[in-house]
Amino acid sequence: MGQGKVNSFYVYDISQRQSGDVAQYMKIGLVGFAGSGKTTVFNVMTGLDVPVGFGGGIRYGSVKVPDERIDTLSKIFSPKKTTYAEINFCDIPGEYGAEKKGLSKKALQQIRDQEALCLVLRDFANPALEGDPDPLGDLESFHIECVLADLEIVERRLDRARKEKANPQEVAAFELMNTTLEAERPLRSLAAEELNRDFLKGYNLLTDRQLLVALNRSEDRAAEPLPDELGARIEQLHAAGLVLSASVEAEIGGLDAEDRAAFLEDLGLTESALARFIRTAYGLLDLISFFTVGADEVRAWTIRRGTTARPAAGRIHSDLERGFIRAEVIPYDVFMEYGSEQAVKDAGRLQVEGKDHVVSDGEIMHVRFNV
Numbered sequence: 001m002g003q004g005k006v007n008s009f010y011v012y013d014i015s016q017r018q019s020g021d022v023a024q025y026m027k028i029g030l031v032g033f034a035g036s037g038k039t040t041v042f043n044v045m046t047g048l049d050v051p052v053g054f055g056g057g058i059r060y061g062s063v064k065v066p067d068e069r070i071d072t073l074s075k076i077f078s079p080k081k082t083t084y085a086e087i088n089f090c091d092i093p094g095e096y097g098a099e100k101k102g103l104s105k106k107a108l109q110q111i112r113d114q115e116a117l118c119l120v121l122r123d124f125a126n127p128a129l130e131g132d133p134d135p136l137g138d139l140e141s142f143h144i145e146c147v148l149a150d151l152e153i154v155e156r157r158l159d160r161a162r163k164e165k166a167n168p169q170e171v172a173a174f175e176l177m178n179t180t181l182e183a184e185r186p187l188r189s190l191a192a193e194e195l196n197r198d199f200l201k202g203y204n205l206l207t208d209r210q211l212l213v214a215l216n217r218s219e220d221r222a223a224e225p226l227p228d229e230l231g232a233r234i235e236q237l238h239a240a241g242l243v244l245s246a247s248v249e250a251e252i253g254g255l256d257a258e259d260r261a262a263f264l265e266d267l268g269l270t271e272s273a274l275a276r277f278i279r280t281a282y283g284l285l286d287l288i289s290f291f292t293v294g295a296d297e298v299r300a301w302t303i304r305r306g307t308t309a310r311p312a313a314g315r316i317h318s319d320l321e322r323g324f325i326r327a328e329v330i331p332y333d334v335f336m337e338y339g340s341e342q343a344v345k346d347a348g349r350l351q352v353e354g355k356d357h358v359v360s361d362g363e364i365m366h367v368r369f370n371v
């Protein structure tokens with residue numbers, strides 16, 4: 001599997017991933033310009049205590065994916081252990097390139113290593129930086145930088161492919177990418193039917209990554225919605241967008257439920273934005289959860305959308321994949337309608353599924369196996 005060591009961090013060839021190795025590839029990069037609040041958000045999510053201010057090295061941390069369904073199942077089963085799904089975030093310092101403009105080559109390379117990107121835009125006054133916040137301008141700069149970096153790779157490959165008289169379909173794919181990028185449109189805007197991504201393997205193109213744009217607000221403006229103009233631009237770029245205040249999240253992290261509610265209310269907020277942020281990031285990776293339940297453990301397991309029952313069972317244990325006989329499945333909503341596994345069975349609603357069953361988000365699964 002295309003994997004190599006560069007500057008002491010691993011570069012995966014993300015496009016080579018297979019559904020079975022979900023866990024090691026679920027990596028979201030927090031990206032953006034220096035001082036936009038990436039490390040502050042990273043610390044709140046991971047519980048780590050990386051110094052904020054400027055720079056530092058690249059950091060990895062795993063983050064629990066909040067899930068109310070797991071909370072509810074845990075109340076019902078009172079298991080010894082409750083386990084949430086996890087995703088890995090990577091905090092990438094927004095190191096500037098030459099002339100203090102744009103991101104450095106190193107920062108861009110580190111961004112290439114991520115499976116999906118979360119761009120943190122500064123919308124608060126940072127005394128260490130000159131000038132007023134300009135989130136729309138920063139979004140544009142980041143986008144153009146990614147477009148140019150991709151264009152360089154695509155043009156080079158297109159030249160060579162033409163000279164080598166490569167497979168015409170490959171040449172066509174690179175021509176399409178070339179015109180798309182020249183029009184300053186991200187590659188992620190091309191549908192699967194338009195662009196055969198088999199030809200993109202190994203190139204790790206930046207604008208083909210899913211993108212979540214987080215507008216990082218100061219406390220006093222945390223309750224204001226995403227400005228229309230910025231929202232429209234985010235949509236044009238085929239990205240998702242939301243507002244969050246890293247400093248609010250950092251402050252409520254240490255409070256008990258009551259103080260937290262009062263603090264949020266003072267700011268005109270009803271809930272923390274963090275849970276939605278993490279869940280959106282999880283969705284960007286096309287990840288879903290299925291559940292196992294019992295007296296020992298209630299647990300969410302992560303699979304890629306479209307995974308069938310047998311490899312899904314393999315997430316739990318390789319024996320379950322090898323000796324897979326069948327899966328007994330109860331969708332979460334059906335379980336909640338009847339209240340217990342026995343009641344679901346009595347009502348004839350238990351689904352008995354074979355290895356080709358495509359697992360859906362929120363299915364409670366018991367795997368029958370024999371090794």
Ligand SMILES: Nc1nc2c(ncn2[C@@H]2O[C@H](COP(=O)(O)OP(=O)(O)OP(=O)(O)O)[C@@H](O)[C@H]2O)c(=O)[nH]1
Pocket residue numbers: 032033034035036037038039040041051052053054055056092093094095124125126216217218219245246247248
């Ligand atoms: N008022 C306010 N300050 C913030 C917020 N988020 C971050 N800051 C401050 O902004 C400064 C920079 O934050 P960092 O989290 O270190 O920024 P970064 O994006 O990691 O910066 P680099 O690592 O240099 O790319 C720190 O002093 C933070 O306390 C916020 O939501 N509101």
Ligand SMILES: [Mg+2]
Pocket residue numbers: 038039040052053054055056091092093094
């Ligand atoms: Mg930082």
